[in-house]
Amino acid sequence: MASADNNAESLLVVARQAATRAHCPYSNFHVGAAVRCDDGSVIDGCNVENASYGLSICAERVALFAAITQGKRPLELAVSCVDAQTDAAPGSRMPCGACRQVMQELLPADAKIHIDGVGHQHLSELLPHPFELDHSS
Template sequence: MNNAEALLAAAREAAEQAHCPYSNFHVGAAVRCSDGTVVTGCNVENASYGLTICAERVSLFNCVAQGLQPLELAVSCVDAQNNTSLSSRMPCGACRQVMQELLPNNAIVHIDGVGQRRINQLLPEGFGLN
């Protein structure tokens, strides 16, 4: 199993922990950090929908909280149907913005069932204060 496959497997496993009683859409994410550590996260829904947080942000925020430097990310929407458009597997805009902020400029994002994308492909001309 190569690094990308292992990272996607960790994301799929993380999806099993999702708290998604409203959407029943389990999502997991896994981040490989500069020291080789893999940090995972899952989506956590809330009855007040605005308080819901996506798996990608949970995993990246966990990296920051642990003092780790994220290098690449994998995301898996395990409940996405095989016959639906690829857009149901893609990270949302908020997650893309957080990825741009916390991952290196040329970071690869592995999207289960879609393939690999670089940050600038997911969020061209993204917002920044640099």
């Protein structure tokens, strides 16, 4: 079990480092994410804000999309909101609904999501009733 804890912590370290590159002049909320892929590689991402808020993108989606564009298969994800207050409610550190839906599409249902300052949850706990399309037709 210590090995799993070390893997989670190493993924969180990468997420924290990615947060330092965030472009967040509007929220000043630096977020980083790291995805471990099936080949053992780790892909990171940070949030990128835009004056037209709808064009902004969260760190989790940046990391997941980068993994997919590199031909990788994501297995687990870590996210770090380095500007979150240490005494803040866990909800301020959690992935947004859009990111949860993207995670549902690109990660295995039993994927672990490591949330800095909160712990880990399985994707199925974060999004228990996801939107899904039937791929069998």
